Ligand SMILES: Nc1ncnc2c1ncn2[C@@H]1O[C@H](COP(=O)(O)OP(=O)(O)OP(=O)(O)O)[C@@H](O)[C@H]1O
């Protein structure tokens with residue numbers, strides 16, 4: 224068991240180093256949220272006047288949604304790294320060492336969670352710059368980071384699992400593009416629940432992205448702390464399920480090679 | 481003394497599942513491979529593409545499970561104690577396997593940690609390995625900027641980080657320049673001597689097998705077809721090779737048929753304008769063959785005689801010339817980057833190989 228923690232640490236260090244060496248990636252993943260915030264924040268400024276939003280401004284309503292959306296997309300690409308490792312023989316080299324097998328996935332999941340945290344901080348600060356007030360204060364701010372990184376961890380585990388099964392970048396790209404936007408729009412990231420058609424509202428209830436959006440918006444507005452804790456627990460369950468899936472995928476990969 | 485590597489009747493069928501999807505029909509990669517390697521021995525696996533060399537190495541390095549047979553490496557059973565095996569081996573795969581976004585030093589350091597080198601010893605170990613493979617200057621550059629040869633040297637260093645007792649090298653010298661290749665051979669010989677290291681390597685270079693390996697096995701269609709020291713293998717195909725150049729392809733085929741039944745001739749084949757005969761006694765057979773050909777009204781332009789080479793051994797056992805058919809058996813990376821050591825005629829009897837080498841330029 225102690226090799227699990229030390230190996231996760233060694234491998235996490237490697238992934239963090241890689242991210243630092245290609246900082247352009249962090250920038251690229253931030254361009255989109257910044258655009259969402261500036262343009263949508265302006266474009267839909269007046270929709271909050273419709274009853275049902277419950278926020279002082281659309282930017283305040285939108286910022287937590289954009290944080291979660293970035294967490295979703297950022298971590299959904301996490302499987303690309305493992306595909307690169309497979310095709311370049313890095314995975315084989317690692318599997319020929321006594322490295323703790325579970326640590327290989329954990330390090331990637333943890334890396335995704337950390338990356339999401341850094342991105343979330345930046346987006347939140349940018350949102351605040353545009354006038355979004357974090358009514359939940361420091362606890363609210365931290366809760367949003369926690370919710371985002373938890374969702375990111377789960378999505379990254381699923382992404383890695385899918386990568387290990389398909390072993391093709393094209394497939395991963397297709398799946399992320401296919402599911403990414405629906406997962407976002409079947410949530411209250413851009414639109415208040417009360418204003419959504421009934422069927423979308425129903426679907427949204429089963430959507431982990433929506434759990435994270437609702438909870439982080441509550442954290443932003445500093446309300447419903449019990450609900451936030453409940454959502455966090457559900458997201459933790461989602462992470463466990465996702466990690467289980469990716470572990471099975473890893474076992475299948477090792478059996479088939 | 482206990483064998484460093486021992487395997488018996490290894491079998492492996494790949495289920496082509498994800499790729500072919502042609503039902504359950506699998507690819508039989510190994511059909512009963514057996515051999516053993518002693519500590520301090522350099523053992524070579526030779527064979528055409530797809531023969532099963534990499535599969536054998538992967539099974540022994542615990543990356544793939546065999547469907548049948550047994551194998552042990554450094555005293556540990558590959559199925560029962562894979563972790564024991566992993567701790568005692570170095571593995572350099574056919575594909576590079578270094579993290580290109582890390583520096584050479586970072587790659588080695590991570591590998592050392594994963595190989596359970598005591599953390600306090602890691603920096604010194606890494607430093608001495610970088611020295612050994614001549615990468616000290618490039619140590620803190622990202623591997624992405626390394627040349628193919630530098631990467632391969634780093635691969636080798638990665639395989640030595642835990643001071644293994646058994647080292648697996650899958651085509652270690654493919655893509656290396658001749659000097660680096662020679663340096664690697666020296667290194668392996670030294671390691672064998674100093675540390676009694678057992679080395680299992682696969683190669684597509686017969687010259688390498690001949691000069692470097694203490695023993696070798698030729699693998700074809702998932703089976704070991706012959707095994708022994710290079711000298712033994714050469715001695716085992718009896719006789720000498722006589723080659724006659726006739727200048728006309730039609731004549732060559734006709735003359736091969738004419739020569740084959742002559743006393744002392746074991747085998748005669750026509751290859752373009754040449755007739756190649758394996759004979760019991762080269763010195764006595766050559767004049768007789770030339771006389772027979774000239775009597776049939778065909779002029780012999782030139783003739784050569786040679787002792788069997790490893791190339792002949794390979795031809796004899798696999799039915800293929802090593803680099804026959806213009807190098808189609810050799811992958812591009814093997815052919816493109818290197819002056820092909822086999823293309824140089826050792827005796828005057830390698831026109832096919834020579835032409836192949838030119839065709840590949
Ligand atoms: N992962 C795999 N899935 C399916 N088939 C495979 C797999 N790996 C190898 N094979 C097949 O098994 C056979 C043996 O392959 P192997 O890689 O062991 O050959 P090799 O002797 O190393 O060849 P080369 O000289 O080209 O490296 C080949 O027919 C190959 O196509």
Ligand SMILES: [Mg+2]
Pocket residue numbers: 533534535574650
């Ligand atoms: Mg191979």
